[in-house]
Structure formats: C-alpha cells, structure tokens
Amino acid sequence: MSFVKLSASALxxxxxxxxxxxxxxxxxxxxxxxxxPYASIVAEAFGENFxxxxxxxxxxxxxxxxxxFCQGVGTEHTDVANASRAIRxxxxxxxxxxxxxxxxxxxxxxxxxxxxxxLDGPAYTAFTQSDIFNALAPKVMVDGxxxxxxxxxxxxxxxxxxxxDILAFIPGTKHGTREVFEEKVIATGCEATGAxxxxxxGGMSEDDAEDACLEVMxxxxxxxxxxxYTETLASIDANANGIGVFGLAFYENNTDKLKVATMxxxxxxTETIASGEYPVSxxxxxxxxxxxxxxxxxxxxxxxxxxxxxxxxxxxxxAEYGLVADPALSETQEAVAAEEVMGGGS
Amino acid sequence: MTxxxxxxxxxxxxxxxxxxxxxxxxxxxxxxxxxxxYGVIAIGTGILCLLVLLFAIISNGIGAFQQTFIEVPVxxxxxxxDKKGERNIEDIKKVSTFGYNxxxxxxxxxxxxxxxxxxxxxxxxxxxxxxxxSAAGQIRSMVIENPDLIGETVDVRFLASSxxxxxxxxxxxxxHLARDKNIDAEHLDVVDGLLEAGVVKKTFNPAFIFGADAxxxxxxxxxxxxxxxxxxxxxxxxxxxxxxxxxxASIYLEEFAPKNRFTDLIEVNISNLxxxxxxxxxxxxxxxxxxxxxxxxxxxLVGGLVLTLMTLPTIIISTRASLKSVPPSIxxxxxxxxxxxMQSVFHHVLPLxxxxxxxxxxIGLAQALGETAPLLLIGMVGYIASNAPDGIAxxxxxxxxxxxxxxxxxxxxxxxxxxxxxxxxxxxxxxFLVTMNTVAVILRRRFExxx
Numbered sequence: 043m044s045f046v047k048l049s050a051s052a053l054x055x056x057x058x059x060x061x062x063x064x065x066x067x068x069x070x071x072x073x074x075x076x077x078x079p080y081a082s083i084v085a086e087a088f089g090e091n092f093x094x095x096x097x098x099x100x101x102x103x104x105x106x107x108x109x110x111f112c113q114g115v116g117t118e119h120t121d122v123a124n125a126s127r128a129i130r131x132x133x134x135x136x137x138x139x140x141x142x143x144x145x146x147x148x149x150x151x152x153x154x155x156x157x158x159x160x161l162d163g164p165a166y167t168a169f170t171q172s173d174i175f176n177a178l179a180p181k182v183m184v185d186g187x188x189x190x191x192x193x194x195x196x197x198x199x200x201x202x203x204x205x206x207d208i209l210a211f212i213p214g215t216k217h218g219t220r221e222v223f224e225e226k227v228i229a230t231g232c233e234a235t236g237a238x239x240x241x242x243x244g245g246m247s248e249d250d251a252e253d254a255c256l257e258v259m260x261x262x263x264x265x266x267x268x269x270x271y272t273e274t275l276a277s278i279d280a281n282a283n284g285i286g287v288f289g290l291a292f293y294e295n296n297t298d299k300l301k302v303a304t305m306x307x308x309x310x311x312t313e314t315i316a317s318g319e320y321p322v323s324x325x326x327x328x329x330x331x332x333x334x335x336x337x338x339x340x341x342x343x344x345x346x347x348x349x350x351x352x353x354x355x356x357x358x359x360x361a362e363y364g365l366v367a368d369p370a371l372s373e374t375q376e377a378v379a380a381e382e383v384m385g386g387g388s
Numbered sequence: 389m390t391x392x393x394x395x396x397x398x399x400x401x402x403x404x405x406x407x408x409x410x411x412x413x414x415x416x417x418x419x420x421x422x423x424x425x426y427g428v429i430a431i432g433t434g435i436l437c438l439l440v441l442l443f444a445i446i447s448n449g450i451g452a453f454q455q456t457f458i459e460v461p462v463x464x465x466x467x468x469x470d471k472k473g474e475r476n477i478e479d480i481k482k483v484s485t486f487g488y489n490x491x492x493x494x495x496x497x498x499x500x501x502x503x504x505x506x507x508x509x510x511x512x513x514x515x516x517x518x519x520x521x522s523a524a525g526q527i528r529s530m531v532i533e534n535p536d537l538i539g540e541t542v543d544v545r546f547l548a549s550s551x552x553x554x555x556x557x558x559x560x561x562x563x564h565l566a567r568d569k570n571i572d573a574e575h576l577d578v579v580d581g582l583l584e585a586g587v588v589k590k591t592f593n594p595a596f597i598f599g600a601d602a603x604x605x606x607x608x609x610x611x612x613x614x615x616x617x618x619x620x621x622x623x624x625x626x627x628x629x630x631x632x633x634x635x636x637a638s639i640y641l642e643e644f645a646p647k648n649r650f651t652d653l654i655e656v657n658i659s660n661l662x663x664x665x666x667x668x669x670x671x672x673x674x675x676x677x678x679x680x681x682x683x684x685x686x687x688x689l690v691g692g693l694v695l696t697l698m699t700l701p702t703i704i705i706s707t708r709a710s711l712k713s714v715p716p717s718i719x720x721x722x723x724x725x726x727x728x729x730m731q732s733v734f735h736h737v738l739p740l741x742x743x744x745x746x747x748x749x750x751i752g753l754a755q756a757l758g759e760t761a762p763l764l765l766i767g768m769v770g771y772i773a774s775n776a777p778d779g780i781a782x783x784x785x786x787x788x789x790x791x792x793x794x795x796x797x798x799x800x801x802x803x804x805x806x807x808x809x810x811x812x813x814x815x816x817x818x819x820f821l822v823t824m825n826t827v828a829v830i831l832r833r834r835f836e837x838x839x
Contacts, residue, residue: 068775068787070685072767079604079802082771086603089774090525091484098686098787100770118682270800295802298564352486359521363605 066117069097069344073107073124074218075270076153076289077326080360081124084348087359092347094340099124104218111329112137121334121341125327126153126218134384144332144383148345149374150354152366154290154315155222155322158300163282164204166196168304171321173200175231177208178264180257181241188240191259206283212258213287214268222324223287224256230321232256275299290315291364315366323366332383345378445814451557452812455593455608456548458519458582462495464531466539475535485524489516492523492546496587505581509574517571518579520547522602522609548588550607550805552579556590559804596812601773601794607805610798612813614773618688618788619757621777625692625784626699626756631749633696634703641704642711643733662701669698670762678766686767686787694766695756702752703745710744711737743835750828754821760792768793791817 071081078101089096100107104125111123112133129147137145157174159166176182176199182191196203213219232238232255241251258264267274267286274286275296285303290310293302302310305322314320328348335342347353349371354360356367368374404410409417466473468491469483493512496519500507509515523546530544531537547553551571554560556579565573582588599611645651673694677683683690714737722732763769768789777783789797795813798806 066684070787072770075800078770082603083605085771086606086774087485087525090528093481096774098770098772098774100686100767100772102770118678118684120685271802272800292802294569296804297567297569298561298804301567352484359605 067339068095069122069338069341070100070120071097071122071124071328072100072102072110072120073122073328074104074126074326075101076104076126076217076219077124077150077328079291079363080150080326080365081328081348083359083363084344084353087353088340088344088347092340092343094343097122097340097344103216105216108133108329109136111331112140112142114140115142115331115333117337119331121331121338122345123329125329126324127221128325128327129329129384142331142333146330146332146345146378146381147384148328148330148349148378149325149368149370150328150349150365151326151360151368151371152315152323153326153364154310154312154320154366155219155226155324156288156290156293156310157285157303157305158278158288158293159285159303160278160282161299161301163284163301164206166204166285166303167301168202168307170234170306171227171231172234173203173231174210174227175235175237176200178210178212178258179228179232179237179255180259181237181254183235183237183240186236188237188244208263209265209281209284210263211265211267211274211277211284211286213274214266216268218324219287219289222322224258226322226324228258229255289364290366294364312361312364312366316369325368326365330378332381335381342378342381346375349374349378445811445818448808449811449813449815451559452596452809452815453593454557454590455596456553456556456588456590457545458496458523458548458588459543459545460492460495460499460587461541462491462527462544463541464527464538465491469531469538470535475538477532477535480532480535480538483528485528488524488528492519492527492544495544499582499585499587500578503581503585503587505578505585507574507578507581509578514575517575518549518552520549520608521606522547547606547608548579550803552576552588553590553608554805555579556583556588557808559808596809597816600776601771601789601797603771604801604803604806607801607803607809610806610809612791612794612816614776615789615791615794616816617777617783618691618768618773619790621688621783621788622692622695622790623753623757625689626696626753627749629693629696630699630703630752634700634749635707635745637700638704638707638711639733639738642708643737644729658701658704662705665761666698666759667761667765669694670765672697673762674765684785684787686772686789687785688788688790689784690766691763691768691790692784694762695759698759698762699752699756702755703749706748706751707741707745710741710748713744714740740837743831747828747832750824750831754824754828757824758792758817758821760790760796763790763793764796769797791820 071085078099081099085097085099088094104127107120107123108125108129110120113119129145134145137143157166157169173196176191176193177196180191181188182193182199184192193199193208195205195207197205212223229252238251238255241254242248246254265277267277271288271292274288278284278286278300288300290312293300293310304310305320308314308320310320310322315323328345330341330345351371352358354365354367354371358367361367468487470476470480472479490512493515496515497510497512500509500515523544526546527544530542549571551560551568552575555576560568560571562573562576565571565576579588595609595611597611598613599609600614601611602609641651641654673690677690677693678685718736718740719732722736723729727735767787772787773789773794775786777786777788791813795810795817798810798813
C-alpha cells in the first residue's frame with residue numbers, strides 16, 4: 043500500500059506548490075541574450091550588496107522576453123524584460139490588452155556590433171557598409187545599373203579586400219541584433235551605393251525600396267545564426283574565409299581567436315562607440331512593470347542599482363565587460379527614481 | 389533432421405576430401421572470417437571513439453577542478469568601512485562591494501612590493517585585472533558576519549581573475565595579449581613574481597563542485613553545486629511520481645487488464661511515447677504546467693514533472709518486461725493454494741520482478757538526469773542557479789537550473805574560461821551517470837533470477 047502513500051504525498055507536494063506559487067521574493071527577468079551578461083553581472087552584485095535574494099535572469103531573445111513580460115500582471119509573470127531594441131508599438135498594445143499598462147523604459151547604455159574573422163584568416167580588416175551591401179544584397183549597382191548580384195569574391199567589387207569567396211555569418215531574424223545589422227549596415231550601404239535611388243527610379247515606392255534595401259541573399263553566402271555568438275564563433279573557426287557579426291563585448295573576450303574589421307575606417311571600441319564615430323551601435327534597454335514595484339521586494343532597488351554610476355558608469359563593471367556607458371545616464375536615473383512610465387503618464 | 393535418408397539408388401554421392409577443403413568450403417570459411425573481421429572492426433571503432441571522447445572531455449575539463457587563488461593579508465581600514473566608528477551593522481552594510489575593492493588592491497600591491505617585483509604597475513588600481521570581482525563580496529560578507537574584524541589585518545584567500553587563472557593553465561598566451569584589454573603582459577610578469585613568492589597558488593577548487601553559478605564577468609567563481617541541487621530535486625519528483633505511477637500502470641496492464649482493442653491501443657501509445665523527442669515534453673510542460681496551472685517558472689518541480697512524463701514510458705516498458713519474465717507457474721501456484729489475484733501479484737510476482745523494475749527505474753532516472761532540451765523551454769537556462777535553496781519547499785519551487793542545462797549555459801558564454809567549466813561540468817555529470825548505471829548493473833547481477 044506504500045504506492046498509495048507515495049502518490050498521496052506527491053499530490054500533497056503539488057498542492058503546497060500551487061499555494062506557494064503566489065509568493066515570490068526574487069526579481070524575475072527574461073529577454074535578450076545580448077543584455078543577459080550585463081543583467082547577470084548586475085544581479086550578482088545586487089545579491090551581494092543588498093539583503094534581497096539574487097534576481098533570476100533568463101535569456102531567450104528580446105521578442106520572447108517582451109512577449110512573456112506582456113502576458114499579464116501578477117507574481118507568475120516576469121517583472122523585467124531585457125531588450126536589445128526598443129519595444130514596438132505592437133508589443134505595447136499586446137501588453138495593454140493583458141493589463142500591463144505602466145511600463146518603465148530604462149536605457150542602460152550602448153552596444154557595438156562588430157565584424158570579425160579568424161585571427162589567421164584572410165585580411166578582412168576594413169569594411170564599409172557598401173562592401174557588406176555589395177556582398178550580401180540580392181540586387182546591387184554595377185556601372186550605374188541595378189542588376190542581380192554578380193559578385194562571388196570580395197575583391198570583385200573592392201580591390202582592397204581579399205580574393206576570397208563571400209561568406210558571412212549573420213544573426214538570425216529572432217535576434218534584435220539582426221534589425222540593427224539590416225538598418226545600420228545593409229540599408230546604409232544600399233543608400234550609399236545608390237541602389238535605393240535606382241530602385242525608386244525604377245518605379246518602386248519609397249517604402250518598398252526601403253524594405254527591398256534590407257534584403258539579404260539566400261544562396262548560402264549569408265548564413266543565419268539562430269543561436270548565440272558562440273555558434274558564430276564556431277562557424278568562423280570552421281570557415282577561414284567567413285566573417286561573422288558579433289557584439290563588441292563578445293569580441294573583446296575572444297581576441298585570441300578573432301580579429302576585428304574597421305567600419306568606414308573606425309576601429310570599434312567603447313570610446314569610438316560612445317563618441318558616435320563607429321556607426322554600427324544600438325541602445326540596450328530593460329523594461330520594468332510598474333505594477334510589480336512594491337509587490338516584488340527589491341524590484342525598484344534593482345532597477346536603480348542597474349543604472350547607478352558605480353555599475354553602469356564609465357568605470358563600472360558593465361563598461362569593463364563591453365557596454366558603452368550612456369552619456370545621459372543621470373536623466374535615466376532620475377526617471378527611474380520618479381518611476382516615470384512610457385507614454386508621458388506618471 | 390539428421391536421420392533424413394539419402395535418396396535411394398540415386399547417383400553416386402559427391403565425394404570430397406575431409407582434409408582438403410573444396411572451393412565452396414573455402415569461400416564459406418573466408419566469408420565467415422571476413423564477417424568476424426567486420427565485427428572486430430566495428431567494436432574497435434566504437435572503443436576508439438569512446439577513448440577519443442573520454443580523452444577530449446578529461447583533457448579539456450580537468451582544469452576546471454583547479455583554480456588560482458591569491459592569499460594576502462588585507463587591512464580592513466575603519467576609515468573606509470565604518471566612518472562613524474560605531475560598529476553599527478546598518479552603517480557597515482551601507483558600504484557596498486565597491487568600497488572594498490581599493491582595500492584589496494592595496495593589499496595585493498603591498499605583496500608585489502614586498503616580493504620585490506620590478507614592474508611598471510605601481511598603483512593599487514593596476515592590480516584590479518588580476519583579482520576576481522568576487523573578492524570584494526567575499527570580504528564584505530565576512531565583515532558583516534563579524535564586524536569586530538574592522539581595524540584588523542586578516543589573511544584572506546580569494547580567487548584570481550579568470551585571465552590570470554587562464555595564464556597558469558596555459559589557456560591565455562602572451563602572444564595574444566596585445567589585443568586583449570582585460571589583462572596586459574606586465575600583469576603576467578607580476579603574476580610570475582607572486583607565484584614565486586607563494587602569494588599566488590593554483591589548488592584544488594571545491595567551489596567548482598559545490599558552488600553557485602556566477603555572472604559573465606567572473607567565470608572563476610562559477611560552480612555546479614546549486615544546479616546539482618536542482619537536478620537532485622527534479623530527480624526526487626521523478627522518482628516519487630514516475631515510479632508509483634509507472635509500476636501501478638504496468639501491473640494493471642500486465643496482470644489485470646483484459647486484452648482488448650482498448651488496451652492494445654494503450655500499449656501502442658506507450659511505445660510511441662517512449663520515442664517522442666524530449667523537446668516536445670518541454671513545450672507540453674510550458675503550456676500545461678506554467679501557462680495553465682501557473683506553477684512558477686524555472687522551478688525544479690516543473691522540471692521534475694516534465695521529466696516524469698518523459699521517463700514514464702521507459703519505466704512502464706521495463707517494468708512490464710520484468711513482470712513478463714516471471715514464469716506463469718509462480719502465479720498459478722499462488723492462485724492454486726488459494727491466494728487472491730492481488731495477493732499473488734504483490735506477494736510473489738512483484739518481489740521477483742523488483743530487481744528488473746529497479747534497474748529500469750535507475751536507467752530512466754539517469755536518462756532524465758542528462759536531459760537538457762525540455763528544460764530550455766521551461767526557463768531553466770540563464771543566470772538562474774545563484775542561490776542555494778534553504779529547504780524542501782524552496783528547493784522545489786525556487787528558480788534553479790539543472791546540471792546539463794548549466795553546462796549548456798556555460799558553453800554559450802563569452803569568456804573562454806566558461807568553456808573549460810562546461811567540460812568540467814560534463815565530467816561531473818558523467819560521474820553521476822556512470823555511477824547510476826553501475827548501480828543498476830550491480831542490482832541486476834545480484835538479484836536477478838533466471839528460470
């Protein structure tokens with residue numbers, strides 16, 4: 043009859059759990075894998091310095107994190123969503139439908155996106171946005187004409203680049219990084235080479251041309267990486283002629299395997315990104331559910347701690363890891379202290 | 389069929405020599421030899437692969453069990469740590485870990501000067517790259533526990549940064565340092581000097597086995613301990629749910645259920661379930677346990693429930709097999725002396741089948757212990773395993789990771805030191821799996837009865 047007892051105790055455990063699920067004493071965070079390292083550094087220091095338990099940080103991507111964030115108010119939902127892009131209108135609407143209306147947006151700093159290749163591989167040392175566009179876009183400008191991309195090697199369109207087959211490992215579409223890559227690299231290259239003008243001249247509307255400018259060829263030269271940067275690194279390791287798209291912080295941790303290329307002549311570093319010289323960067327955010335402040339112990343303290351000078355400032359551990367400190371940090375600090383929500387309300 | 393007679397009066401039988409094999413025999417013998425050779429080659433390939441795998445795992449992972457420590461006397465300056473001098477715990481708590489860093493850096497610099505190392509690094513701040521970020525937290529909690537230490541000089545042993553550790557383990561090479569902004573060659577010269585002076589030491593690091601996970605900036609501090617506890621609680625849930633449910637289901641199906649279309653259907657479905665990819669159970673767990681029943685995210689309880697679903701078919705199939713192997717004569721004898729059906733099962737069949745059931749359960753548990761895919765979906769990866777649970781309820785409900793999920797998480801992280809820890813984690817996981825499988829084999833050997 044011990045089976046009966048065992049099953050009964052198992053049921054009892056399940057019942058206890060259902061009631062205990064209501065109480066939660068640590069902050070729960072989910073979202074962008076780019077923000078994860080920073081959030082984990084802050085969470086760890088937060089646990090060390092405060093009497094609150096260490097917050098829990100999950101990854102999964104900006105979109106997944108915001109989706110979970112928007113599922114509702116209540117302790118079973120996450121308190122903070124990390125994002126490597128700003129929240130979209132659509133997501134704000136989805137949030138509102140589930141009762142999540144007061145959202146505090148916190149910008150923590152900037153992150154650079156770099157192009158890197160094997161340390162001992164071909165000399166990919168200097169790119170411009172036009173180079174990347176010429177290499178990867180389905181339609182490019184050749185002698186003033188918009189034609190199907192005829193290039194096979196980098197040297198076909200820029201004699202300074204090595205004569206190697208084009209191969210690029212770019213972030214997959216579920217990553218926030220992909221958006222930045224498309225907008226700041228491919229689209230800029232599209233305009234710079236004159237392809238966009240040619241598209242509009244060819245009868246496309248401006249919106250269509252902008253969309254067409256973001257396209258990337260799907261014949262195998264551009265490989266979508268859906269996993270993390272470690273996967274990109276492994277692909278680069280296996281393909282000497284490949285270039286990969288990385289976050290600055292990841293590159294700086296792996297300088298023994300990777301060499302970085304300049305973009306329009308500017309070497310990526312926290313300094314050049316902060317000054318705005320390096321063109322491919324993006325802000326990083328986290329979003330706080332205001333309704334949870336006061337319910338989940340330590341939530342506001344965590345948000346304030348994250349953007350305090352000693353953490354997110356120029357000498358703090360986040361900058362050390364690769365985050366580019368936000369020059370307007372003090373404004374963000376005031377906004378968080380006042381619990382200012384998005385959309386102008388209080 | 390040896391007494392089949394030769395055809396009567398037929399042709400002269402084909403004569404062949406017993407000593408000289410004819411062509412057909414030769415070719416048959418050759419075929420057999422070839423077949424044996426294939427077998428030997430197959431086994432050889434398998435063993436070779438296993439050896440290569442073991443070699444790779446051990447050579448990559450053994451380093452994680454050792455860690456570089458710095459041992460220095462640190463002066464706990466009251467002017468910095470307790471400005472009011474009242475030793476009020478609230479005042480002391482106000483000094484964050486950032487307030488402790490200068491003290492530690494100064495202490496290390498003193499040792500550098502004492503050892504007479506000639507170096508251009510003369511400022512306390514220059515020492516930062518060599519010290520783990522965990523040192524400040526370690527000393528702060530020491531002071532909060534015992535405020536009387538303020539004003540004294542205490543000997544502290546703390547971790548060196550992951551780059552220093554990597555240098556001592558040959559992972560960080562001097563020729564790569566030019567572009568590494570985390571550490572310079574001058575730091576390594578200092579490390580060499582301190583190593584000679586006995587301040588820096590590489591020793592066994594129990595914190596890797598028993599400690600908690602750490603953030604990306606301090607790979608040197610990360611340990612597998614908390615996720616091991618997570619795994620333990622998940623296995624408890626699996627054991628307490630899958631074993632009774634699985635055994636009850638198989639006893640009913642095997643001993644009591646009528647054989648009809650419905651039970652056939654159930655049988656087919658159980659075999660099918662055993663072949664369902666584990667990630668499917670993860671999605672099911674997310675939808676049912678978290679989104680519908682509202683159990684907490686990342687909780688070992690949910691992980692255990694998901695793994696229970698995954699393990700159930702394995703346990704049912706192995707239990708039924710061991711019930712089947714109990715000869716019917718035992719049941720008949722029990723029924724013959726007047727036992728009821730239930731008595732015959734519980735007094736005779738089940739005890740005889742128990743070793744088989746146990747082995748099946750242990751193998752099912754081992755499988756569940758190594759499972760990662762479903763855990764990814766219920767939120768058990770990330771920076772989760774940071775607090776050790778302080779009781780059974782918190783062990784089941786507080787967010788935690790599991791060993792394989794933690795290894796996966798480490799393998800993703802940017803700092804190469806985490807890569808080594810991922811391999812080290814695999815060694816620990818393998819030790820667990822091998823132990824469990826060995827126990828299963830021993831149980832089977834010891835208690836199995838053959839008829």
